[in-house]
Amino acid sequence: MWTSLEKFVGNFDAAWILCGDFNEVRDESERQNCEFNERRAEWFNEFINRSRLIDVPMGGKRFTRICDKGIKFSKLDRFLISEEVNNMWSELSVLALERNLSDHCPIILRDRLIDFGPKPINIFDEWLEAEGSIEVITNAWNKVVQGRRLDCKFRNKLKNVKTALKEWSRTSFSDIDAEIEVLKNKAMAWECMAETR
Structure with missing residues (x-):
């Protein structure tokens, strides 16, 4: 999988932002009470390094997926950006928000804090x-x-x-x-x- 994605990214001279659930961690600290597969983490890290992508630092929470009734934790969701994107927006960060219905926390990429206006009304x-x-x-x-x-x-x-x-x-x-x-x-x-x- 990583080889084909690496080829795809390499075929285009462009500014890249890849985001989502990569279903893999980069090191053992990104899993808790879960099985860690060192070889798969190496493949994932090799893909990131060879594609010259940057893993944007995340705040808010340590993990983005919580399963088995809150026992298992993993950081599967992330933003990977190219050097071109990093040069254009050097102060990017990722914020993991509180999760509601999903077992994944939503994550957002931000350059600065933005006020999006009044919140919609909640009707029960x-x-x-x-x-x-x-x-x-x-x-x-x-x-x-x-x-x-x-x-x-x-x-x-x-x-x-x-x-x-x-x-x-x-x-x-x-x-x-x-x-x-x-x-x-x-x-x-x-x-x-x-x-x-």
């Missing part, structure tokens, strides 16, 4: 099943909004619904966001403890 099924929720949404949607363009009017209607639902959920369900944050932080703390044991 429990809210929609509660008495009065449809009325809150309908009243907020039917408010008159300003703007000449239809997309701006639509955006403003969504903002009205978001604001109304936030206020209604605070009074109806106390502060569910704080409870969720506490539970997520506990889960993350346990995962970080497991990484070091």
Whole structure:
């Protein structure tokens, strides 16, 4: 596999960014409670070196895949970049984010911290099943909004619904966001403890 990928990369004089689950580690420290295959790690490292790729340093977490109920840890996901990319963006780094549904942590490549604007609203099924929720949404949607363009009017209607639902959920369900944050932080703390044991 690595030979064919190496040939493919070598055939093009281009700036390369390879990313994803390479299903292999570079050394024994990238596995915990898992079998480490030294020969396969050597092949992977040879591919990286011969293709003149750079393994971008990762922060946030040590491992990107957690399996068998949080017992086995591996760093399988990574970004490999060419020297040309490294010369253009010399301060690239990888951040491993918290995982939710998958056994892999999502990873992002970043040159600097960027503010992507407000986060989308989280709506829970429990809210929609509660008495009065449809009325809150309908009243907020039917408010008159300003703007000449239809997309701006639509955006403003969504903002009205978001604001109304936030206020209604605070009074109806106390502060569910704080409870969720506490539970997520506990889960993350346990995962970080497991990484070091």
